[in-house]
Amino acid sequence: MSPRRERADAQRNREAVLAAADRLFAASTSPGGVSMDDVATAAGVGKGTLFRRFGDRDGLIQALMEKRIAPLREAVAEGPAPLGPDTPARERVPALMAALLRFKLDNRHLALALETGGGNSPYRAGHYTWWHTLLRDAVRGIPGAPDADFTAHALLAAVRADLVEHLAGGEGAPPERLEERLEAYVAKVLA
Numbered sequence: 693m694s695p696r697r698e699r700a701d702a703q704r705n706r707e708a709v710l711a712a713a714d715r716l717f718a719a720s721t722s723p724g725g726v727s728m729d730d731v732a733t734a735a736g737v738g739k740g741t742l743f744r745r746f747g748d749r750d751g752l753i754q755a756l757m758e759k760r761i762a763p764l765r766e767a768v769a770e771g772p773a774p775l776g777p778d779t780p781a782r783e784r785v786p787a788l789m790a791a792l793l794r795f796k797l798d799n800r801h802l803a804l805a806l807e808t809g810g811g812n813s814p815y816r817a818g819h820y821t822w823w824h825t826l827l828r829d830a831v832r833g834i835p836g837a838p839d840a841d842f843t844a845h846a847l848l849a850a851v852r853a854d855l856v857e858h859l860a861g862g863e864g865a866p867p868e869r870l871e872e873r874l875e876a877y878v879a880k881v882l883a
Contacts, residue, residue: 708734708736708838709745714756716731728743729823754819768788775787784830785830786875793851793874803853845883
């Protein structure tokens with residue numbers, strides 16, 4: 693049995709909601725400042741449509757994040773070096789971390805909303821599990837590397853959304869400087 697195709701109007705509503713949420717989160721200085729009412733109004737749909745489609749605010753944020761991260765996931769799964777699966781682990785780990793930092797810098801407020809939303813732990817989110825598994829497996833491919841599971845968690849801590857926001861937003865660190873610092877940190881961890 694093939695999956696049921698989404699109705700055209702439902703697809704349009706979904707895209708309108710994601711586009712509205714995207715604009716609102718990008719313009720907001722606080723991730724908590726965007727409500728489901730705000731998104732429904734901006735998208736021109738009823739609030740009930742949002743809840744039926746996405747479940748809650750966290751579900752909406754996750755859907756928006758998944759839409760944005762899809763190209764990166766594809767590059768990691770099938771792409772060429774340095775992100776692709778055929779890249780040697782010692783080169784892939786720093787490339788993955790640099791890509792994740794760039795993604796979080798480009799999506800700061802959305803990443804912050806996702807990682808702090810509703811009191812949920814960022815460690816239980818699907819995107820975190822995916823990144824952790826990816827990094828853990830890559831670290832395992834580096835001879836003499838420390839405990840791969842813990843190392844993957846420690847590396848991911850260096851790009852938590854709240855830290856990225858603090859450094860880039862609060863302290864005004866330029867992205868290039870953050871990338872340099874992260875590269876040096878990853879090199880030390882993997883040395």
